[in-house]
Amino acid sequence: MFNKKIENLRNSVRNIPDFPIEGIQFKDVTPLFQYAENLSDLSDVLTERYKAKGITKVVGIESRGFIMGPILALNLNAGFVPIRKPGKLPAETIEEDYEKEYGTDSIQIHKDSLSPDDIVLLHDDLLATGGTMAAAYNLVKRMGVKKIFINFIIELEDLKGRNLFPKDVQIDTLIKYDI
Ligand code: AMP
Numbered sequence: 001m002f003n004k005k006i007e008n009l010r011n012s013v014r015n016i017p018d019f020p021i022e023g024i025q026f027k028d029v030t031p032l033f034q035y036a037e038n039l040s041d042l043s044d045v046l047t048e049r050y051k052a053k054g055i056t057k058v059v060g061i062e063s064r065g066f067i068m069g070p071i072l073a074l075n076l077n078a079g080f081v082p083i084r085k086p087g088k089l090p091a092e093t094i095e096e097d098y099e100k101e102y103g104t105d106s107i108q109i110h111k112d113s114l115s116p117d118d119i120v121l122l123h124d125d126l127l128a129t130g131g132t133m134a135a136a137y138n139l140v141k142r143m144g145v146k147k148i149f150i151n152f153i154i155e156l157e158d159l160k161g162r163n164l165f166p167k168d169v170q171i172d173t174l175i176k177y178d179i
Pocket of ligand 1: 024028064124125127128130131156
């Protein structure tokens with residue numbers, strides 16, 4: 001039943017060639033949220049994967065991690081914590097810098113948002129080079145939580161983003177592409 005749902009979701013992802021710049025095959029996830037059946041299937045499949053893991057906080061990365069993140073948190077009886085670009089979070093934050101294709105970027109999390117007994121599920125829509133999630137992983141790791149799981153809806157396998165993470169970290173992706 002879950003395989004059928006994943007197949008339907010895969011068929012709903014829209015490929016947009018040359019967006020935002022020439023040469024990029026942009027995977028548009030909005031149809032997964034736009035249609036009630038897709039949204040419900042996505043929620044079911046992701047919740048099933050993590051329901052027995054004891055997750056206490058889902059941490060979503062701005063901005064596409066803010067869609068399924070809170071849905072998953074609700075389903076898992078967990079809290080939701082945002083990771084945002086600099087200057088957006090109002091209370092005291094900690095920050096991590098990372099390399100982008102051109103220059104560097106930073107992300108922040110509220111300093112009081114996680115505690116040592118938290119089991120964290122880090123979520124974003126898509127794993128490309130992995131730079132953003134690796135920075136998010138380092139940020140959460142610095143806060144000294146009990147365990148970290150990582151989830152993406154989509155993985156672009158050829159970019160080998162997985163290699164940025166320690167081998168013992170469980171990284172789970174629903175739909176894989178080899179372009
Ligand atoms: P990265 O740090 O390279 O793993 O990518 C960071 C973010 O950029 C991902 O979470 C996506 O939201 C977005 N992104 C990168 N490449 C693509 C792509 N080919 N299609 C859609 N979104 C992408």
